[in-house]
Amino acid sequence: MREYARLTTADCPPSLDAHQVSASAFTWLCELQSRLGKGGAHLLELEGQTWLRLDSLVGVVQTPCGTTLEVLPKTFSDAADVHSSRKLLRKMVAALLDLPSKEASTAALERFDVPLTEWVMAQFVQHLQQLVQQGLRSDYVRLEEELPFLRGQLNTTAQMRQPLTRAHLFHVRHDVFSPDQAANRLLHLALERVRKATAQPETWRLANELSHRLGEIPLSRQPEQDWRAWGTGRLMTGYQAIKPWCELVLGQGMPLALKGDSLGVSLLFPMEKLFESYVTRALRKQMASGFMLHAQSRQYSLAKHDGHPMFQLKPDLVVRDTKGSAVTVLDCKWKRIDQARCDKKYNIPQSDMYQMLAYGCTYLQGKGEMYLVYPRWEQFQAALPAFELPQALRMYVVPFDLNSDKLLLGQSAAFLQAITTAMPN
Numbered sequence: 001m002r003e004y005a006r007l008t009t010a011d012c013p014p015s016l017d018a019h020q021v022s023a024s025a026f027t028w029l030c031e032l033q034s035r036l037g038k039g040g041a042h043l044l045e046l047e048g049q050t051w052l053r054l055d056s057l058v059g060v061v062q063t064p065c066g067t068t069l070e071v072l073p074k075t076f077s078d079a080a081d082v083h084s085s086r087k088l089l090r091k092m093v094a095a096l097l098d099l100p101s102k103e104a105s106t107a108a109l110e111r112f113d114v115p116l117t118e119w120v121m122a123q124f125v126q127h128l129q130q131l132v133q134q135g136l137r138s139d140y141v142r143l144e145e146e147l148p149f150l151r152g153q154l155n156t157t158a159q160m161r162q163p164l165t166r167a168h169l170f171h172v173r174h175d176v177f178s179p180d181q182a183a184n185r186l187l188h189l190a191l192e193r194v195r196k197a198t199a200q201p202e203t204w205r206l207a208n209e210l211s212h213r214l215g216e217i218p219l220s221r222q223p224e225q226d227w228r229a230w231g232t233g234r235l236m237t238g239y240q241a242i243k244p245w246c247e248l249v250l251g252q253g254m255p256l257a258l259k260g261d262s263l264g265v266s267l268l269f270p271m272e273k274l275f276e277s278y279v280t281r282a283l284r285k286q287m288a289s290g291f292m293l294h295a296q297s298r299q300y301s302l303a304k305h306d307g308h309p310m311f312q313l314k315p316d317l318v319v320r321d322t323k324g325s326a327v328t329v330l331d332c333k334w335k336r337i338d339q340a341r342c343d344k345k346y347n348i349p350q351s352d353m354y355q356m357l358a359y360g361c362t363y364l365q366g367k368g369e370m371y372l373v374y375p376r377w378e379q380f381q382a383a384l385p386a387f388e389l390p391q392a393l394r395m396y397v398v399p400f401d402l403n404s405d406k407l408l409l410g411q412s413a414a415f416l417q418a419i420t421t422a423m424p425n
Contacts, residue, residue: 002072002085003271007044007052016072016082025067026052032061043268056334058089059268060117070115073271088402090119092274095281097244116267118203121194124245125206128187132213134238136184140175147172182229183239185220190249192219223250275334276316279373282405283317283330286420291327294318299326300362315359319419326363328416330371331356337380337397346384348372348397353387356395366391369415376401376408383410 001007002016007029012020021029029052033043044052058071072085073092093116144155146166152174159171191214195207220226230236230243248267276295284293297318301309317330331352338347352372360370374380376399384397396413400406409417 001054001069002074003054003056003058005054005071006047007054007069009050021067021069022065024065025063025069026050028063028065029061056271057268058271058274059266060115061266061268068115071268073274086115089116089274091402092278093120093269095278096269096274097248098281118198118200120245120248120267121198121207122200122203124190124194124242124249125203125210127242127245128191128210129206131187131238131242132210136179136214136217137181137235137239138177138179139181141178141180142173142175144171144173146170179217182220182226183231183236184214184217186223186226186230186246186250187242188214188217189220189223190246193249271334272332275375276332278402279330279332279400280317282400283407283420286406287319288419290322291419292320294320297326297363302358302362313358313362315363318363319416327419328369328371329356329359329363330373331359332373332400335374336377337374337384337399339380339382339384346397353389353395357389357393360389360393360395361391364393366393368393369413370395371407371413371416372397373400373407375399382408383413386413 001019005016006018007021007026008018009021009023009026012018014020029044030046033045043057044054047053054071058073060071061069063069072082073088074085146169148169150170151172153172155171155173162169162171191207191210195204195211198204198207230239251267280293280295287293295317296314298312298314299318300313302311302313304310315329316332318326319328319330321327333352335349336347338344341347356370356372360366360368364370370393372395374397380399382399387395387397389395396409396416398410398413399408401408407416407420
């Protein structure tokens with residue numbers, strides 16, 4: 001399916017916009033929305049007794065009854081092209097994870113035409129195989145045990161309490177050089193989840209081979225504690241590449257990474273967040289010398305109340321110069337703009353304009369250029385004429401091409417054109 005598709009328990013011809021699911025899956029999705037809604041997340045909404053409409057969350061979710069829902073983003077070109085939608089989703093997730101350029105390359109992303117979870121699990125086992133070949137990191141672990149001989153340090157307190165019937169045994173403390181450490185326990189836990197969840201033969205085969213290699217390492221019993229203990233020093237350099245994949249598999253720190261209950265890995269991402277992260281990654285590479293791109297700046301608030309700032313303003317992107325002064329503000333929106341519908345305000349929500357006005361009055365002190373960024377599609381191919389806002393603010397609505405990773409600024413948006421450099425094709 002794709003964003004905003006509808007699900008029903010009634011008979012329905014399957015398509016990307018509508019699909020039939022079992023009654024148990026329908027009920028579980030309603031319960032899931034109830035749980036997510038408490039945290040402000042919106043997965044779907046109920047339409048009558050037999051229909052659900054998905055929101056702008058994309059990814060894969062598995063229900064306890066065995067139903068797997070793959071929700072793809074709209075490509076804005078050929079909505080029925082599943083391959084293009086999967087490719088786009090993987091590109092955006094790679095940007096969200098800030099993967100190295102080699103891993104986020106077109107060739108690497110096109111290697112698998114499978115759902116997001118299968119791609120993530122395949123990447124995880126491949127990185128784990130490389131890590132095992134290089135050698136897992138071991139460390140000294142303190143053990144306290146009862147032995148028939150002295151080893152290490154005698155625990156005198158415990159030894160003095162030893163009953164006479166066990167006087168021939170010694171309570172000792174000693175260190176063992178072992179791979180039983182926090183990062184390896186988490187990797188083993190993630191590997192077991194992949195081994196049980198994957199439907200790809202090659203991923204399953206490799207996961208089983210690696211499971212034997214990690215057999216002496218126990219599974220993580222306290223994941224939250226082990227995540228905090230995951231080291232970041234020089235000795236953990238080899239673990240940097242696999243950490244984001246392990247986080248995805250175990251659902252650590254992701255916006256809506258569901259633990260999967262008994263079935264395995266489920267991942268859901270808000271498209272607004274993915275689009276914002278993707279544009280940020282692309283524009284960071286294009287900034288000219290002397291300018292820096294800052295994401296989610298929190299410098300200003302909309303108002304002060306009783307001496308305290310309230311209603312924090314967080315534009316998606318702020319460009320600053322070498323002095324640290326804001327020179328322009330950009331905000332990214334995953335919405336369709338129609339450049340032919342001037343009578344309908346180009347389908348630009350009025351709330352987006354209010355938001356940009358607040359950013360301009362605070363971050364730019366009421367003077368300068370701002371940019372609203374929407375995805376390019378067949379009805380939005382070029383930047384709109386400038387919008388004149390109060391004070392000395394000017395705003396441009398520009399398309400971002402998801403194929404070339406460039407803003408289509410045109411000739412009028414000269415300022416942003418001047419502080420960016422074209423990315424190589």
